[in-house]
Amino acid sequence: MDVTRLSALSDAVMDVAKGEDLKTSLNRVIQNAVLITDCTYGALGSITADGTLEDFTFVGMSDETADEIDTFPEGKGLLGHLLAVPEPLRVSIISEHPSSVGFPKGHPLMSGFLGVPIRIRDELYGSIYLTQKRNGKSFTEEDEKLVVVLASAAGVAIDSYRGHIAQNQVAVLAERERIARDLHDLVIQRLFASGITLQAIESDPSLSVEVYGKIQSVLDNLDSTVQQIRTTIFALLDEHPIVDLRTLIMSEVASLSTTAGFQISYSFLGPIDTVIGEDLSNQVIPVIRELITNAIRHAEANTIDLVVLANQTYCEIRVIDDGKGYIPGERKSGLLNLERRALARGGEFEILGSAIYGTRTMWRVSL
Template sequence: MRLDELLDELQVRIDEVRGTRDRVHSLLEAVVSVGRELDLAQVLRRIVEAAALLVDAEYGALGVIGPDGRTLAQFLTVGLTDAQIAAIGPLPAGHGLLGEVIHHPEPLRLTDLGAHPCSHGFPADHPPMRTFLGVPIRVRDEVFGNLYLTDKRGGVDFDTEDETVISTLSVAAGVAIDNARLYEGAQRQQRWLRANAEITESLLSGSSRPAVLELIARRAREITGARLAHIAVPVDGVDGLLVEFAVGEGADAQQGLVVAFDGTLSGAAHRAGKPVTALRASGDGRCADEPGTRGREDGAGPAVAVPLGTAGREGRGVLLLARAAGDPAFGEGELEPLVAFAGQAAIALELAERRRDAEQIALLEERDRIARDLHDLAIQRLFATGMTLQSAARLVEHEGAAERVGRAVDDLDETIKIIRSTIFGLRTRDREGEPGLRARAARAVGDAAPSLGHPPILSMEGLLDTDVPPQIADHVVAVLGELLSNAARHARATRVAVALKAGQGEIVLTVSDNGVGIPAQGRRSGLRNLDERARAVGGTFTVGTPDEGGSRLVWRAPLTPGG
């Protein structure tokens, strides 16, 4: 009998040794598996999966502590289905029992987590949990996050050996996370350098300001993995920032919106002249009125606003980046290259503005030269020709011939008036700091080229800068922008032509394309607005279909009130 007892005890010890050996082997495999990855997201996922497997826990989670050191910026789970996660609602922020491990970064084992004084209970659709094991993960003596494990299978409690195994895994996890962060930082730095080089190359190749803004926003969104990126710039006469370009989820709704200085990250960053971050935009008062973060059912995730330049009105604008709920917060490692990129972007925008000013000066000088040539050469020669014809008319005896000569002199007189009016338009309109209708129309057509995919054909005729009143010119530019925008969104055309003509007491704007035409049952709210705008100034707006297909829209208005 004594021998049987000794043999049974020996078998138990052998089983324990085998179990310890298997557990050590599993631990080594987990360490190797975790250390093999270089992508930080994959490393974190492997850590929590390995931890749950090592201690046979039904549920596991890894909480990444945010920059404030008090709350969780990211929460990865194992054991919960997607349906359960959706039913539970917002991810934990690090309060209650989870916060206890954050505030006291030491291993914590509980037989009944509900009995702990820091426990706040579970949400309505949260699965029941009883046993608990929490262990911090340190990276270079800094607490990076915590491993949370609950409900050891078999209904038993977590023991000292479980705690030792997970503590050992957390040490290896800290090294793996550090390596992944260093690798990720180096890769990110390379992407930022490539983006800066691309922006510089775009500027040197003569890209327009809208194209540069689009490139800045797109590259920043791609590198940071943001859900939405937009650039808001200060505008004279507007109490806020105007969203000049947006890309990502809901970008169409952001374009052209005014971002207030108060209640927005963009406004705060613009005034402070430094980056402003939000751990969760949906619960941050500074993001209450921020476009792209308000009114979201799933809540808005981390966000950062980086000024393009210095604080105040002299700043070039603000770049806002917003991530989805549950994504990691913008840490110090990301902010430093992002600020450098924003500084480079500000320089790029300044260069674009300086180049535009230089082109404008060159244009004005060229217009002055043309005006001088018209005055000194064309007008003088036409005047001399008119005097000669007047003298010759007196010598012509045939009454019909004399009449024709007189009409020719009158035509020359009218031509001289037109040239003088043109000279006046060339010399005065730009000197007053207000671009003429010709320049504004050309700019609107040029800005529409990227969205259309090809440059529209533009023709202009008549004294657009002198005969068209400013209020009518404003209507024309607004109508032209709306028609080109509609063509880009709906026409699917390969050719768009714009004709602008002033004469015979009216101005006529015609936009035609070879696209799919305007469907009879389609939305016409935009066209009704254009018709109302025409009627408001005594004009008309017509929609037609040429024989070759497409559409032809004509907007006309008198040059004088009631004309």
């Protein structure tokens, strides 16, 4: 292995270890893998708890080309093989491998394949996929060894990110306990004292019927408020792991704002962190990323607004921009994937556009 490639690998590993947000770090992994192996296309796919391909980030392909591809990668063919057999895989001619299923309509033809799994200890996180060496030859054993090292660096970066989130969860739990204690010791006790005072006044026989009725109404409201606060205290003291979805969304928006060149606004409606479970949380971020990325790429917008809403019945994501408007009939692979995600959870996906007010998208699923 020549010194130049070893130096490039060292730089790539240091690049991943810079401590940036996870999305940026993983994107650097793919870029560096493409650079070190001197290939044309690269991608990184993560998997869900049930072992299917979930998120998919790529380099080397233009946005316009990606939009023309009929279906989003679903973990079939060689990608599916790597999920089932998570070991490094080198293939000279993709179509000749037993697991090959061909390319979807609109997908550029590719020759040569190198896939390397990303592990976090004993857990399979996903894989790095590389295709088409620029010199027209097959990927080498040396290429494989270099990418294996990069995949290990990616695993460390992901593990470190999760550790940071876990530390935040501990801090949030401590803060929740303090708030619960203050609610009990200060708020509820004062409400009880107010109730006792009103009950003493209520016993005055000189009170008119009207005043007595008003006092009774206030007492009923106080009792209802106390019950609501007690429910809140129990929820705050629930020590189940926290899926800090708000923080993840804000981090994603910050990254996308850098890409857009302006600050994307966002707002939350409802108990986002308490009613959206981990399984749905893993879908919310890719959905937000796809909707906002589409607005950045195609809308020529000056403003983009994100709203994430959750209640006891459903979760809804809205993205509104002031761009040139969506053209009906243009259902690219990314949009079709969003629609499939929504339908799979008993939900819906809607996109409306006008040259006057821009584009409005709505993705809603049942909880």
